[in-house]
Amino acid sequence: MKHDFNFNNELSGKIALVTGGTKGSGKAIAERLLAAGATVIITARNFPDEPNEKLHFIAADLTIPLGTKKVVKEVLTKFDTLDILVNNLGGSEAKGGGFSVLNDEDWLQTLQSNLLAPVRLDRGFLPQMIAQKRGVIIHIASIQGKLPLYDSTLPYAAAKAGLINYSKGLSNEVASKGIRVLTVSPGWINTKASKAMMERIAESSNTTIEQATQSVMDALGGIPIGRPAEPEEIAEFVGFLVSPRANYLSGTEFVIDGGTIPTV
Ligand SMILES: NC(=O)c1ccc[n+]([C@@H]2O[C@H](COP(=O)([O-])OP(=O)(O)OC[C@H]3O[C@@H](n4cnc5c(N)ncnc54)[C@H](OP(=O)(O)O)[C@@H]3O)[C@@H](O)[C@H]2O)c1
Numbered sequence: 001m002k003h004d005f006n007f008n009n010e011l012s013g014k015i016a017l018v019t020g021g022t023k024g025s026g027k028a029i030a031e032r033l034l035a036a037g038a039t040v041i042i043t044a045r046n047f048p049d050e051p052n053e054k055l056h057f058i059a060a061d062l063t064i065p066l067g068t069k070k071v072v073k074e075v076l077t078k079f080d081t082l083d084i085l086v087n088n089l090g091g092s093e094a095k096g097g098g099f100s101v102l103n104d105e106d107w108l109q110t111l112q113s114n115l116l117a118p119v120r121l122d123r124g125f126l127p128q129m130i131a132q133k134r135g136v137i138i139h140i141a142s143i144q145g146k147l148p149l150y151d152s153t154l155p156y157a158a159a160k161a162g163l164i165n166y167s168k169g170l171s172n173e174v175a176s177k178g179i180r181v182l183t184v185s186p187g188w189i190n191t192k193a194s195k196a197m198m199e200r201i202a203e204s205s206n207t208t209i210e211q212a213t214q215s216v217m218d219a220l221g222g223i224p225i226g227r228p229a230e231p232e233e234i235a236e237f238v239g240f241l242v243s244p245r246a247n248y249l250s251g252t253e254f255v256i257d258g259g260t261i262p263t264v
Contacts (some may be wrong), residue, residue, distance in 0.1 A: 010243050012037035015079045017071070019062060019121065020089035021055065022048035024191035025140070028231035029086055030055055032239040038084065043071055062089055063112035065120060072124035081132060082125050084242045087118035088140045091193055092156035096204030099154065107155045114159035115166070122170065126179070133178035136242045139167045140234075141185040143257045149219050152201060160185070164253055171251035180250045182241055187257025188220070188228035225258030 016033045020026035021042025034040045034054055041056040042048075048057065058074050060067035075082055090113055094106045118139055129135030141160040148157035164183050171181035188194060202212035217223070237256055240246055255261055 007245075009037035010245070011084070014038045014083040015041070015075075015081055016084035016086065016242070017041045017043070017075060017082055017125075018086040018088055019043050019117065021086075022046070022057075024193055025186070025189050025231040025234045026086075026088040028235035029088060029238045032232070032235035033084065033086075033242065036239055036243065039079065041075055041079070043089075062117040062121065063109070068117070068120040068124055071121065075125075076128060082128060083134065084136050084138075085121065085125055086138045086140070086238060086242070087121060088138075089117055090114040090140060090142075090156075090160070092153045092197065093200075094152050094155055096152035096201045098150060102155060110155035111159050111162075114156060115162045118163060119166065126174065129179050130174065130177045135179040137170070137179065137181045138238055138241060139163050139181070139183045140238075141167070141183050141253070143185050143187045143220075143255060143261055145185055147220065147261060149216065151215075151219075152197075152204070167253070168251055175250045180246075182246075182249060182251070183253040184234070184238060184241070185253055185255045185257070186229060186234050187255075187260040188216075188223065189234060190228040190230055194228070220260050221262050223258045223260050227258065229256065229258060 011033055016038040018026050018030040018040060021030040022044040030040050030042045041058060043058045043060050043062065045059060045061050047059065058071050060070045062068055092110055094110060095101055122137055141163045144153060144157035145160035145164045148154060167181055167183040174181060198209050198212045202209045205212065234256060241249060
């Protein structure tokens with residue numbers, strides 16, 4: 001079978017939703033899909049600090065079911081359809097200090113944003129994607145799904161491991177219906193959120209930010225490429241995965257970590 005790929009405007013006519021699309025890698029992914037010609041909707045709780053008027057913004061807290069309902073309703077009412085769903089929202093705000101300082105609330109909060117928010121959104125949009133027999137769902141996980149850090153991010157690591165497993169199972173169910181489900185697991189990304197995490201670890205362990213950064217680097221075993229990823233590097237890869245160039249990719253987890261995970 002011969003394919004004529006046109007990399008310019010390859011997402012023209014597609015409707016895409018990027019959760020957590022106002023900051024960090026979500027913002028970079030939204031801008032990358034926009035540059036490829038898609039109509040892009042972004043969600044977050046707060047209006048973006050640096051708004052891009054070409055992106056459609058929906059305010060919603062996706063850690064509660066009502067937020068998901070709002071987003072699904074607004075997208076399908078305004079755009080009739082959804083072709084690409086990038087579940088990018090996630091992160092960890094848990095305090096440092098190991099298992100004993102984390103309570104149920106910390107665990108539930110982290111599970112809501114990293115696992116249950118994507119599960120609910122997928123459930124909201126899949127009926128429509130199945131009816132149109134096409135769609136791509138991306139789950140942004142983390143290398144912590146395989147390489148848990150115990151200090152402050154154990155709930156996060158467990159939630160991302162759940163997300164990776166769920167993503168594979170969902171793919172098995174819907175691939176034959178024309179939907180591709182994929183997971184992207186980044187290593188360290190150079191965002192404001194990852195800098196804030198170092199500040200929290202430094203504060204709770206009474207060290208400097210440099211020492212906290214080094215302790216996380218050590219726990220990861222170092223980054224062979226020698227630096228964290230830039231958000232645009234994650235976005236470039238997601239731009240490829242949602243494009244027709246990746247039409248035969250389904251049910252796979254892709255690690256993008258500068259070589260951090262030490263095993264094959
Ligand atoms: N940064 C890293 O080093 C790293 C490494 C591996 C994986 N990842 C993963 O990559 C993804 C993006 O991370 P990031 O660091 O780029 O994110 P980020 O900069 O912290 O941005 C998070 C985004 O999510 C929104 N958000 C937060 N809580 C929300 C809620 N309850 N409901 C709706 N939206 C909410 C934020 O806007 P509002 O605050 O206005 O709601 C913002 O747009 C996450 O899944 C993360 O786990 C990140």
